[in-house]
Amino acid sequence: xxxxxxxxxxxxxxxxxxxxxxxxxxxxxxxxxxxxxxxxxxxxxxxxxxxxxxxxxxxxxxxxxxxxxxxxxxxxxxxxxxxxxxxxxxxxxxxxxxxxxxxxxxxxxxxxxxxxxxxxxxxxxxxxxxxxxxxxxxxxxxxxxxxxxxxxxxxxxxxxxxxxxxxxxxxxxxxxxxxxxxxxxxxxxxxxxxxxxxxxxxxxxxxxxxxxxxxxxxxxxxxxxxxxxxxxxxxxxxxxxxxxxxxxx
Amino acid sequence: xxxxxxxxxxxxxxxxxxxxxxxxxxxxxxxxxxxxxxxxxxxxxxxxxxxxxxxxxxxxxxxxxxxxxxxxxxxxxxxxxxxxxxxxxxxxxxxxxxxxxxxxxxxxxxxxxxxxxxxxxxxxxxxxxxxxxxxxxxxxxxxxxxxxxxxxxxxxxxxxxxxxxxxxxxxxxxxxxxxxxxxxxxxxxxxxxxxxxxxxxxxxxxxxxxxxxxxxxxxxxxxxxxxxxxxxxxxxxxxxxxxxxxxxxxxxxxxxxxxxxxxxxxxxxxxxxxxxxxxxxxxxxxxxxxxxxxxxxxxxxxxxxxxxxxxxxxxxxxxxxxxxxxxxxxxxxxxxxxxxxxxxxxxxxxxxxxxxxxxxxxxxxxxxxxxxxxxxxxxxxxxxxxxxxxxxxxxxxxxxxxxxxxxxxxxxxxxxxxxxxxxxxxxxxxxxxxxxxxxxxxxxxxxxxxxxxxxxxxxxxxxxxxxxxxxxxxxxxxxxxxxxxxxxxxxxxxxxxxxxxxxxxxxxxxxxxxxxxxxxxxxxxxxxxxxxxxxxxxxxxxxxxxxxxxxxxxxxxxxx
Numbered sequence: 001x002x003x004x005x006x007x008x009x010x011x012x013x014x015x016x017x018x019x020x021x022x023x024x025x026x027x028x029x030x031x032x033x034x035x036x037x038x039x040x041x042x043x044x045x046x047x048x049x050x051x052x053x054x055x056x057x058x059x060x061x062x063x064x065x066x067x068x069x070x071x072x073x074x075x076x077x078x079x080x081x082x083x084x085x086x087x088x089x090x091x092x093x094x095x096x097x098x099x100x101x102x103x104x105x106x107x108x109x110x111x112x113x114x115x116x117x118x119x120x121x122x123x124x125x126x127x128x129x130x131x132x133x134x135x136x137x138x139x140x141x142x143x144x145x146x147x148x149x150x151x152x153x154x155x156x157x158x159x160x161x162x163x164x165x166x167x168x169x170x171x172x173x174x175x176x177x178x179x180x181x182x183x184x185x186x187x188x189x190x191x192x193x194x195x196x197x198x199x200x201x202x203x204x205x206x207x208x209x210x211x212x213x214x215x216x217x218x219x220x221x222x223x224x225x226x227x228x229x230x231x232x233x234x235x236x237x238x239x240x241x242x243x244x245x246x247x248x249x
Numbered sequence: 250x251x252x253x254x255x256x257x258x259x260x261x262x263x264x265x266x267x268x269x270x271x272x273x274x275x276x277x278x279x280x281x282x283x284x285x286x287x288x289x290x291x292x293x294x295x296x297x298x299x300x301x302x303x304x305x306x307x308x309x310x311x312x313x314x315x316x317x318x319x320x321x322x323x324x325x326x327x328x329x330x331x332x333x334x335x336x337x338x339x340x341x342x343x344x345x346x347x348x349x350x351x352x353x354x355x356x357x358x359x360x361x362x363x364x365x366x367x368x369x370x371x372x373x374x375x376x377x378x379x380x381x382x383x384x385x386x387x388x389x390x391x392x393x394x395x396x397x398x399x400x401x402x403x404x405x406x407x408x409x410x411x412x413x414x415x416x417x418x419x420x421x422x423x424x425x426x427x428x429x430x431x432x433x434x435x436x437x438x439x440x441x442x443x444x445x446x447x448x449x450x451x452x453x454x455x456x457x458x459x460x461x462x463x464x465x466x467x468x469x470x471x472x473x474x475x476x477x478x479x480x481x482x483x484x485x486x487x488x489x490x491x492x493x494x495x496x497x498x499x500x501x502x503x504x505x506x507x508x509x510x511x512x513x514x515x516x517x518x519x520x521x522x523x524x525x526x527x528x529x530x531x532x533x534x535x536x537x538x539x540x541x542x543x544x545x546x547x548x549x550x551x552x553x554x555x556x557x558x559x560x561x562x563x564x565x566x567x568x569x570x571x572x573x574x575x576x577x578x579x580x581x582x583x584x585x586x587x588x589x590x591x592x593x594x595x596x597x598x599x600x601x602x603x604x605x606x607x608x609x610x611x612x613x614x615x616x617x618x619x620x621x622x623x624x625x626x627x628x629x630x631x632x633x634x635x636x637x638x639x640x641x642x643x644x645x646x647x648x649x650x651x652x653x654x655x656x657x658x659x660x661x662x663x664x665x666x667x668x669x670x671x672x673x674x675x676x677x678x679x680x681x682x683x684x685x686x687x688x689x690x691x692x693x694x695x696x697x698x699x700x701x702x703x704x705x706x707x708x709x710x711x712x713x714x715x716x717x718x719x720x721x722x723x724x725x726x727x728x729x730x731x732x733x734x735x736x737x738x739x740x741x742x743x744x745x746x747x748x749x750x751x752x753x754x755x756x757x758x759x760x761x762x763x764x765x766x767x768x769x770x771x772x773x774x775x776x777x778x779x780x781x782x783x784x785x786x787x788x789x790x791x792x793x794x795x796x797x798x799x800x801x802x803x804x805x806x807x808x809x
Contacts, residue, residue, distance in 0.1 A: 012728065028486060028572070040680035044732045045724035052453040054489040055570065056382065057289040073570055096424065097728040107286070115394045116349030116387075124346060125358035131351050138351065138376065138383050139563075142288055177349065 005084035032071035047098035058143035068145040090148040137173035146203035162193035165203035172217035185228040255647035257433030262290035264611025264636035265439035266388040271640030282400040291453040295381025296492035298373035300626035301338035306362040306371035311335040322620025323761035327798040330616040367523035373626040415606035426727020430655035434647035447587035448687035451490035460613040462741035472615040473592035475753035481527040483586030496520040504539040518809035528585040544582035600639025610639040621761020676719035752781035
């Protein structure tokens with residue numbers, strides 16, 4: 001047992017302040033454990049989202065010592081003990097209360113992406129290599145830390161022009177499904193705003209699932225957009241490849 | 250105009266979303282209501298896979314799947330319900346694939362299947378070790394595609410039942426505050442489990458048995474509530490799950506001496522025996538001093554780094570994050586933790602409860618497919634198959650007729666009750682009661698059960714319920730008031746604990762997850778091959794029994 005100091009942002013859409021808390025902590029505790037301990041003992045009205053406590057549900061996103069993190073996946077041991085541990089809400093989204101933000105914009109973006117659409121007579125034979133290519137993108141838990149850190153959204157507030165890294169990952173997972181028949185490149189270059197990403201890789205750095213968002217999702221999608229907008233041959237080749245069953249390829 | 254739908258699904262995990270998708274496909278006006286955003290549901294934490302006799306890894310059949318499930322259930326599963334599940338499972342898995350679920354593959358491009366505990370054939374389809382997560386996202390895409398209304402972050406507090414018919418729900422809006430009524434011609438409860446009854450559990454914080462308690466209060470009996478499954482491999486202290494797929498891929502369980510101790514408990518199946526058998530073995534090793542700090546060890550090292558990266562990547566990540574162990578280099582310290590409730594709301598094979606218009610599916614329901622012990626990979630399958638069936642029947646039942654209405658008196662009653670709770674300023678905060686409940690359930694109603702401990706636990710729970718009568722909610726606000734919702738959840742948990750202990754005391758035998766080695770070490774088919782049924786009458790649990798449905802398989806001794 002040892003004492004640690006915490007500084008939590010408390011407030012709502014009208015404004016707020018930092019509040020300090022002291023807590024006896026146990027070895028192995030993560031930031032979420034500490035925040036929930038504060039909530040149950042000294043701050044019953046602390047608003048915070050949480051659920052799985054195992055880095056699977058993406059609920060407990062926050063900025064810990066200024067860095068976007070999952071609270072449940074951040075051991076106290078890894079944070080310097082010579083100063084308070086600061087926990088703030090994600091700054092790219094409107095505040096609801098305390099550590100809870102309004103992330104509903106993301107869910108609205110999600111609805112604008114056409115879903116998986118196979119051919120009605122598709123032959124359901126898929127190679128493991130195709131599965132492997134998509135697997136990384138399917139790991140996304142929608143914690144929106146990438147959206148939080150993306151400077152297009154966070155600093156330039158271009159939510160109306162760019163879907164953000166999370167949804168580049170989602171489009172990549174759909175586009176790389178071998179049996180999907182849609183082409184979402186027009187969407188990406190238009191309202192998706194993929195051109196606004198200038199590949200600083202901030203999103204990749206904060207991803208708790210270690211998805212190589214920039215290298216494996218955004219850059220290949222940018223290439224596809226260039227191909228389809230400026231050069232029809234690769235687009236045609238890919239369309240053919242998608243439509244052939246595995247055995248013939 | 251208050252909200253009103255044909256079908257209202259409470260809970261938006263796999264069972265709930267599958268039910269909603271089915272009901273909307275049949276032409277019903279459907280809505281989902283959930284206290285968390287759908288993709289944050291606890292279904293997403295399921296790692297290992299989903300069982301269906303596809304026969305892709307070896308010859309297999311629904312009959313073999315059914316037999317394994319009946320035996321796994323320690324002959325407490327209802328065999329008609331099990332046969333339906335096993336027969337319809339393959340079609341349901343292919344349907345998920347057609348919706349975009351990407352399962353891991355065989356070399357010739359079909360869905361791969363891995364061995365799982367107590368399964369005679371490799372039968373578990375999987376998407377690496379994030380199967381639940383992948384399926385949740387696929388079903389959410391189908392929900393969005395169909396434009397199904399989702400009331401998100403809305404906490405359902407009451408079912409409205411009038412003249413024996415379910416009319417809808419009353420709920421608290423977490424984002425904005427305030428009670429609201431949602432009326433529906435049929436309501437499907439799909440709220441998942443109640444692992445939060447225990448201090449060490451794999452379950453998410455949301456798993457507080459809401460739907461079971463709602464149904465109980467509405468007059469529906471809960472079935473086999475004593476049957477709580479302990480998963481053998483969880484991480485201390487918070488109970489993070491380490492998937493059974495590790496053992497499916499060949500991992501060993503070792504004690505402090507480095508011995509594969511299952512040789513002494515399940516010499517044939519070893520690490521792939523059923524969960525109840527392995528949890529008891531691991532707990533015995535720990536109790537008899539052959540553990541380290543209350544743990545045994547799960548050893549993956551011989552599987553090789555490449556295999557671990559490809560098929561158990563998530564497991565490695567969890568072990569490194571939560572206990573600082575890289576399983577490529579070191580064995581993972583693990584202990585049994587509360588994991589899955591085999592018991593739940595008594596329903597028939599269409600998800601119907603005794604109350605007209607009220608349905609249930611998934612973990613909160615008890616059809617019963619799992620009996621006294623669930624096989625790994627059968628829970629996801631149950632959510633899909635029985636979620637679909639409940640959705641179909643509820644949509645059909647809601648067809649025609651006039652729109653449902655929640656009577657104003659029901660809303661007024663709820664408002665009054667809430668005001669009483671929020672006006673109270675002198676009393677006990679809920680968290681101490683919650684902690685005591687979790688610790689004592691673990692101690693007195695855990696893997697091994699003693700008569701005197703269960704009697705003691707009954708008294709403890711009754712005492713906690715009395716204290717709960719004076720519980721104080723300090724946050725009086727409207728915005729994301731989890732102080733309030735956690736207090737309401739605690740009320741649910743306390744009633745469920747009472748039901749569990751009453752059922753556990755009545756079952757004077759050892760069967761599946763209900764192990765009484767000190768007084769009733771054997772299974773007693775003559776007296777107890779039947780379901781416990783607990784009803785809530787005048788504020789307390791009342792026990793009854795119900796026969797097990799037997800179609801083909803007479804009980805036999807169960808060894809692995």
